[in-house]
Amino acid sequence: MLETNMTPLLLSLKVALVSTLIVFVFGMLFARFMTKKSFFGKHVLESLFLLPLVLPPTVVGFGLLLLFGKNGPLGKLLDEWFGITVVFTLTGAVIASIVVSFPLMYQSAVAAFTGVDRRLEDAARTMGASEWRLFWTVVFPLAWPGLLAGFVLSFARGLGEFGATLMLAGYLPGRTDTIPVAIYFAVEAGQMEKALFWVVIIVALGMGTTLWLNWWSRRNVRRFANQK
Numbered sequence: 001m002l003e004t005n006m007t008p009l010l011l012s013l014k015v016a017l018v019s020t021l022i023v024f025v026f027g028m029l030f031a032r033f034m035t036k037k038s039f040f041g042k043h044v045l046e047s048l049f050l051l052p053l054v055l056p057p058t059v060v061g062f063g064l065l066l067l068f069g070k071n072g073p074l075g076k077l078l079d080e081w082f083g084i085t086v087v088f089t090l091t092g093a094v095i096a097s098i099v100v101s102f103p104l105m106y107q108s109a110v111a112a113f114t115g116v117d118r119r120l121e122d123a124a125r126t127m128g129a130s131e132w133r134l135f136w137t138v139v140f141p142l143a144w145p146g147l148l149a150g151f152v153l154s155f156a157r158g159l160g161e162f163g164a165t166l167m168l169a170g171y172l173p174g175r176t177d178t179i180p181v182a183i184y185f186a187v188e189a190g191q192m193e194k195a196l197f198w199v200v201i202i203v204a205l206g207m208g209t210t211l212w213l214n215w216w217s218r219r220n221v222r223r224f225a226n227q228k
Contacts, residue, residue: 007173007174007177008177008178008179008181008182008198009179009201011090011093011175011176011177011178011179012159012178012179012180012202013159014090015090015093015094015097015158015159015161015165015178016097016155016156016158016159017155018094019094019095019097019098019101019154019158020101020105020151020154020155020158022094022098023098023101023102023105023154023158024105024147024150024151024154026102027102027105027106027108027109027150027154028105028109028147030049030106030109031105031106031109031110031112031113032109032113032135032139034046034110035110035113035114049102049103049106050103050106050107051103052099052100052102052103053103053104056163057100057161057162057163057164057167058163058164058166058167060096060099060100060163060164060167061096061163061164061165061166061167061168062167064092064095064096064099064164064167064168065087065167065168068086068087068092068095068168069087070087074086075087086168087168087169087170088169088170088172088176089169089175089176090169090175090176092165092168092169092170092176093161093165093168093169093176093178095168096161096164096165096167096168096169097157097158097161097164097165098158099164100157100158100161100164101153101154101155101157101158101161102154104150104153104154104157105150105151105153105154106150107150108146108147108149108150108153109143109146109147109150111146112143112144112145112146112147112149112150113139113143113146115142115143115146116138116139116142116143117142120138120142121134121138121139124137124138145217148216149213149217152209152210152212152213153213155209156205156206156209156210159179159202159205159206159209160179160180160202160206161178161180162180162181162184165178165180165181166181166184169181171185179198179201179202180202182194182198183195183198183199183202186198
């Protein structure tokens with residue numbers, strides 16, 4: 001009984017973790033590229049990256065449904081070539097979480113990479129360091145606090161995603177019922193105690209995540225101040 005009752009928690013953690021790992025990698029790569037390159041249409045592309053941050057989640061979910069639905073271009077491609085179905089699956093929940101949390105990781109990574117002293121990068125290049133080695137030995141360690149902040153915020157956002165998830169993954173108990181979705185349908189069914197239970201759980205997770213991030217940030221600021 002306990003395992004069944006805790007299914008929304010396990011599904012939410014799984015979706016948030018998988019989506020955050022993907023968002024961390026691609027958000028970091030795109031942010032690095034955008035901070036190093038200048039090209040025509042750059043601001044338009046960046047606006048596209050940040051668009052899910054300002055759109056209602058249901059609009060994002062509707063767009064994803066058009067793309068990954070049975071007759072959508074990506075949905076049809078995945079089904080015919082790989083036999084993968086996105087709609088009404090946990091994969092759909094992961095995709096929705098990726099899209100809505102990507103802007104947070106991207107913005108944090110851009111700020112982190114922009115804050116790295118370019119003179120240190122130039123010095124490493126003059127010493128013969130390749131771009132790959134330069135990134136992992138100079139840029140990444142210096143940008144790590146900002147990247148970690150983006151990771152944590154993306155995880156928290158993925159954990160609380162509702163609108164886009166409901167549009168794309170739907171509500172299948174035991175399969176796609178993440179905590180926010182479980183709360184909504186518990187209220188719809190008049191199960192207020194069940195809804196309150198999940199509200200307490202997700203608030204505790206969100207508070208714990210942000211409190212840890214604030215504590216970690218303050219500790220690093222004090223450490224930096226003491227080093228100066």
